[in-house]
Amino acid sequence: MEMHQIRYFLAVSRTLNFTRAAEDCHVAQPSLTRAIKLLEAELGGDLFRRERNLTHLTEFGKRMLPLLGQCYESAVAAKRLATSIRSGSLVSLTLALSHTVSMTLLIPALTELLRLFPQLELRFLRGTAVEIAEHLKKGDAALAVAGPLGESWERFDAWPLFSEAMEIVVGEASGPASDEPVSLRDLARSRLLYRPYCEMAGLIDEHLLEGQVSWTDRYEVVSEQDLLHLVRSGLGVGVLPKSTASGNTEGLRWLQVDGFEIHRTVSLYGVSGRERSAPAAALLKLLRARDWSADVS
Amino acid sequence: MEMHQIRYFLAVSRTLNFTRAAEDCHVAQPSLTRAIKLLEAELGGDLFRRERNLTHLTEFGKRMLPLLGQCYESAVAAKRLATSIRSGSLVSLTLALSHTVSMTLLIPALTELLRLFPQLELRFLRGTAVEIAEHLKKGDAALAVAGPLGESWERFDAWPLFSEAMEIVVGEASGPASDEPVSLRDLARSRLLYRPYCEMAGLIDEHLLEGQVSWTDRYEVVSEQDLLHLVRSGLGVGVLPKSTASGNTEGLRWLQVDGFEIHRTVSLYGVSGRERSAPAAALLKLLRARDWSADVS
DNA sequence: CCAATTCGATAGTGATCCGCTATAGTGACA
DNA sequence: TGTCACTATAGCGGATCACTATCGAATTGG
Secondary structure (H helix, E strand, O other): OOHHHHHHHHHHHHHOOHHHHHHHHOOOHHHHHHHHHHHHHHHOOOOEEOOHHHOEEOHHHHHHHHHHHHHHHHHHHHHHHHHHHHOOOOOEEEEEEEOOOOHHHOHHHHHHHHHHOOOOEEEEEEEOHHHHHHHHHHOOOOEEEEOOOOOOOOOEEEEEEEEEEEEEEEEOOOOOOOOOOEEHHHHOOOEEEEOOOOOOHHHHHHHHHHOOOOOOEEEEOOOHHHHHHHHHOOOOEEEEEHHHHOOOOOOEEEEOEEOOOEEEEEEEEEEOOOOOOHHHHHHHHHHHHOOOHHHOO | OOHHHHHHHHHHHHHOOHHHHHHHOOOOHHHHHHHHHHHHHHHOOOOEEOOHHHOEEOHHHHHHHHHHHHHHHHHHHHHHHHHHHHOOOOOEEEEEEEOOOOHHHOHHHHHHHHHHOOOOEEEEEEEOHHHHHHHHHHOOOOEEEEOOOOOOOOOEEEEEEEEEEEEEEEEOOOOOOOOOOEEHHHHOOOEEEEOOOOOOHHHHHHHHHHOOOOOOEEEEOOOHHHHHHHHHOOOOEEEEEHHHHOOOOOOEEEEOEEOOOEEEEEEEEEEOOOOOOHHHHHHHHHHHHOOOHHHHO
16 A cells, blocks of 8 residues: 555545546546556455546445545645754754752753743653663753763763752751751761662762761652652751752751761763754753852852 | 655664664665655654664654554554455445335335344435435445436436325314315315425426315425324325325324325335445345335235 | 547556665674 | 674666556537
């Protein structure tokens, strides 16, 4: 079953006249006749009753009409969509974000991006470092923003955006009473709210073990928001990048802890050798040009 | 955009590997590569990022996938349906009926037909003589049952089924009191319920004019059922084929009217030179073999 | 009743395009 | 570094599609 056969079939269905259908299709009438005959042979039944003046669809042809019409319409729709995309009236950009990167960090750049590309369809993927690396590799996302991906694939382009401290946060009404620096050991009796999705999770664990701290109690959470709610309720202690709760610090207290100092670098990632769409290139430029100092202080 | 290109595109979308996709499609890999390239050229953008190990759909390819998938699915569905029809598991028959032919006349034959073809999809078209002739000509219906079609097209096959009288019917409580024959003139003051859709309407009109009868009042109705309801309510006089109300005579009275005698012949119609489907041939045989005497007495 | 017209089928030819084999080029991987 | 895996390219039949020319039959009009 070939596309031109379907096109010819639909033309004859409309005109009920082989000659005129051939004109409509801009082919010679014998070509159309033969195409229809081949289609009939393939389907195993006559599609038309040829009666000069009264040519019409057979019962069989009537059954075939909707399906073949749909087939053709889909092809036409695909071509239309392709044209629409090519003309730039339909552009999209998929961005992979670490669970540890707050959307608020990106809002200014995204706002500017949408000013440049009003029609842009933005799509976000959230994931762990491994998932983000996968998204980039498979081309699910054109760019990604995350902490260190761990994975060393030489085709990853990484543009560092900013560095920030991982800080320890407790609820305003809980934890050590003083504002003086406390020791890790003092803190070890609290419940640790563990973020397994964090790029720094392994490093934090090592750090705590080096400090001879064994946290007796540990909750696993699956999002920064959940963690913040738990911390505010005094149900545990969290280790968070500074930027996560910036501008949303009510009910929280940042602790100075002796012997705990970890920084992470948030980078923008891409895959070298892949041409970037215009919006992707623009977002890259916007993010790299941005001054992040306000977000990490 | 050719069908094989779409098939190849879908295969590569599944396997994400040109070589394996070519195997799946039972073509050589270069043929598939070229087909995809042509498709990309036609659509105006790359569908895949060729990265040996990591070949994947581009954003553009992802957009195209659903539509092209639908296109291919429709074609496959059409072929499946064709096979299904050819194997006889899906047969249909369209029958055109005059408004003046009661379905009850056909029930015995249809019952038998459905015993022979349990899977048969029956479809009915109702219409006037002109409409029925059109249905037959255009192939909308394979067979028709009606009174005289009026149209003389030499390609109409007509098999007379039965003849019957056109009778005059009034409500039980209305009309002339006696059971004696009345004259047309006596009746002329009643309201005539006129059936414009009847094949005999013209002839009936002539007949009444010949009898020098002018009906002062005339209602037009659009169905036998509506007419019977009106007649039962005493709102008029109807002229009906005997078979119409057979088995449904409550509230009705048949009048003997001097000088009024019209018969009509109900025939089965087909179009010569068109091959009939098995169910059509069977129904033809059943209807012609039937004894109609009980229906017209 | 015959000529003109219309409509679909057939024949024959040329060109396009598909599918094939062979092979090159290039990352990935051990 | 050598081998493998994967895609692209080149070149060659062969299938088939589109074309022109023409026929046969049926309808239409004078």
